[in-house]
Amino acid sequence: MDRVQLFEQIKKKQSYLCVGLDSDIDKIPKHLLDKEDPVFEFNKAIIDSTKEFAVAYKPNIAFYECRGSEGWDSLKRTIEYIKKTAPEVFTIADAKRGDIGNTSKMYAKSFFENMNFDSITVAPYMGSDSIGPFLEYPGKWAIILALTSNQGASDFQTNKTAFGESMVRLGIRIGINTPLYETVLSKAQEWGTTDNIMFVVGATQASFISNVRSVAPDHFLLVPGVGAQGGSLEDISIAGLNSHCGLLINSSRGIIFASQNEDFADIAAQKAKELQLQMAQLLKDKELI
Amino acid sequence: MDRVQLFEQIKKKQSYLCVGLDSDIDKIPKHLLDKEDPVFEFNKAIIDSTKEFAVAYKPNIAFYECRGSEGWDSLKRTIEYIKKTAPEVFTIADAKRGDIGNTSKMYAKSFFENMNFDSITVAPYMGSDSIGPFLEYPGKWAIILALTSNQGASDFQTNKTAFGESMVRLGIRIGINTPLYETVLSKAQEWGTTDNIMFVVGATQASFISNVRSVAPDHFLLVPGVGAQGGSLEDISIAGLNSHCGLLINSSRGIIFASQNEDFADIAAQKAKELQLQMAQLLKDKELI
Numbered sequence: 001m002d003r004v005q006l007f008e009q010i011k012k013k014q015s016y017l018c019v020g021l022d023s024d025i026d027k028i029p030k031h032l033l034d035k036e037d038p039v040f041e042f043n044k045a046i047i048d049s050t051k052e053f054a055v056a057y058k059p060n061i062a063f064y065e066c067r068g069s070e071g072w073d074s075l076k077r078t079i080e081y082i083k084k085t086a087p088e089v090f091t092i093a094d095a096k097r098g099d100i101g102n103t104s105k106m107y108a109k110s111f112f113e114n115m116n117f118d119s120i121t122v123a124p125y126m127g128s129d130s131i132g133p134f135l136e137y138p139g140k141w142a143i144i145l146a147l148t149s150n151q152g153a154s155d156f157q158t159n160k161t162a163f164g165e166s167m168v169r170l171g172i173r174i175g176i177n178t179p180l181y182e183t184v185l186s187k188a189q190e191w192g193t194t195d196n197i198m199f200v201v202g203a204t205q206a207s208f209i210s211n212v213r214s215v216a217p218d219h220f221l222l223v224p225g226v227g228a229q230g231g232s233l234e235d236i237s238i239a240g241l242n243s244h245c246g247l248l249i250n251s252s253r254g255i256i257f258a259s260q261n262e263d264f265a266d267i268a269a270q271k272a273k274e275l276q277l278q279m280a281q282l283l284k285d286k287e288l289i
Numbered sequence: 290m291d292r293v294q295l296f297e298q299i300k301k302k303q304s305y306l307c308v309g310l311d312s313d314i315d316k317i318p319k320h321l322l323d324k325e326d327p328v329f330e331f332n333k334a335i336i337d338s339t340k341e342f343a344v345a346y347k348p349n350i351a352f353y354e355c356r357g358s359e360g361w362d363s364l365k366r367t368i369e370y371i372k373k374t375a376p377e378v379f380t381i382a383d384a385k386r387g388d389i390g391n392t393s394k395m396y397a398k399s400f401f402e403n404m405n406f407d408s409i410t411v412a413p414y415m416g417s418d419s420i421g422p423f424l425e426y427p428g429k430w431a432i433i434l435a436l437t438s439n440q441g442a443s444d445f446q447t448n449k450t451a452f453g454e455s456m457v458r459l460g461i462r463i464g465i466n467t468p469l470y471e472t473v474l475s476k477a478q479e480w481g482t483t484d485n486i487m488f489v490v491g492a493t494q495a496s497f498i499s500n501v502r503s504v505a506p507d508h509f510l511l512v513p514g515v516g517a518q519g520g521s522l523e524d525i526s527i528a529g530l531n532s533h534c535g536l537l538i539n540s541s542r543g544i545i546f547a548s549q550n551e552d553f554a555d556i557a558a559q560k561a562k563e564l565q566l567q568m569a570q571l572l573k574d575k576e577l578i
Binding site for chain 2: 154159190
């Protein structure tokens with residue numbers, strides 16, 4: 001799927017909502033536990049009830065991997081089900097992989113060939129050859145961590161380096177004290193295009209999104225952290241929307257675990273629709289639809 | 290396993306060799322392919338023939354994951370086999386995981402509870418709370434990427450930042466222009482101890498090892514890149530050995546695929562023994578044994 005096709009779907013559904021399938025077997029409704037594959041049954045119901053409002057699904061791979069081979073089977077069934085019943089939807093393997101070239105190639109094979117995901121989240125620390133193998137698949141995307149929404153993001157991602165601090169102590173300010181996440185945003189643009197690279201940008205502060213837009217104006221951004229992790233949909237959208245929408249905003253727990261009773265799928269649909277309606281208005285305000 | 294126990298094993302075997310189980314199903318000897326679980330049979334034979342010379346085994350998770358649930362079964366059988374037949378050996382899940390706290394927790398559960406690995410490799414980009422969950426298990430280790438051996442390592446890990454370059458242009462040198470990997474080495478030492486944190490340091494240049502030792506004198510370093518990826522065992526050992534040995538040097542393809550015929554296990558043993566003998570001499574030179 002390329003950027004134009006993704007934008008077409010966004011305009012049609014009036015939504016840039018990604019539903020995170022963090023389908024923790026300990027949190028899904030209890031009445032599903034006697035099914036043969038409870039996690040798949042849960043995902044199936046969530047997908048059926050939210051696919052009208054969502055343009056993307058993002059299974060968080062850790063929640064499948066921690067169940068070993070059974071978990072991998074649930075994941076495989078889930079991606080196959082999405083491809084069958086909602087083929088227009090963009091799929092994201094939230095795996096945060098990244099290794100030397102010949103190993104990243106195996107990860108790309110896992111998620112792009114064996115499971116037909118449209119994209120995978122990847123960590124940038126190991127540089128170009130750790131990302132390259134994911135960019136060799138036409139129509140597939142690497143979604144590179146830039147600025148994440150967790151507390152530890154300030155350990156390295158926003159690090160101004162000891163150098164910067166000493167410059168301030170010396171009373172010198174030159175204005176080119178680039179935080180690491182901006183270096184990642186700039187450098188990664190050399191590796192691919194706006195049709196195969198997106199960036200993960202946490203939604204803890206809308207000011208960061210504006211800053212990211214000044215470095216990466218045209219790329220799609222995958223934004224976690226709206227809702228449970230904080231961050232206002234409106235502020236982020238005003239700062240982040242571009243001419244192709246350019247945003248996928250993820251909500252996981254706020255949708256899939258809004259109810260843990262038998263009505264979970266209906267409540268999930270309701271929560272997804274609420275976000276979709278806000279997104280429709282924001283797209284209209286921006287004259288994108 | 291703590292640092293002292295690991296050092297005891299090193300002294301006993303006169304070796305700090307880690308054998309990388311990058312057991313690519315397309316590269317294992319053809320005569321194994323009619324077995325029920327060819328990759329497990331391959332690993333079993335490699336383990337039986339090299340456990341006398343190796344203090345650690347490191348399955349590269351990508352090579353298992355790319356075979357879906359079958360691959361996970363091979364991995365699980367492999368770790369169970371190591372724990373049964375060579376319980377003294379240190380086991381490393383080379384997974385390079387790292388995510389927000391509640392997700393890293395699931396990864397920790399996968400590798401430490403479900404599969405009983407002693408350690409896992411992790412990427413530092415997301416900072417402290419992405420690593421923390423791995424440090425909560427007594428006797429288990431997080432092995433944090435610092436300086437890797439691939440080409441892309443120079444994209445961010447050794448990055449001196451734009452600031453540093455401009456300082457040089459201005460003719461100012463203060464000597465605190467810290468590359469990212471050194472910041473990782475310093476910062477990560479605040480999160481754990483020499484009994485639960487190791488660092489991955491690539492072996493492309495021994496001078497880097499000396500530099501790492503000045504920042505992290507006491508930690509164990511997992512060193513890939515000897516052999517196929519370049520780097521001299523002797524130079525690296527001279528620069529890297531500390532009072533507790535402090536090195537695990539990995540060789541994967543150079544051992545496990547040294548022969549792809551029926552004699553593969555014998556040839557693997559021979560290659561492992563060659564490295565072990567060199568290591569024994571280096572340990573003696575350093576008066577560690």
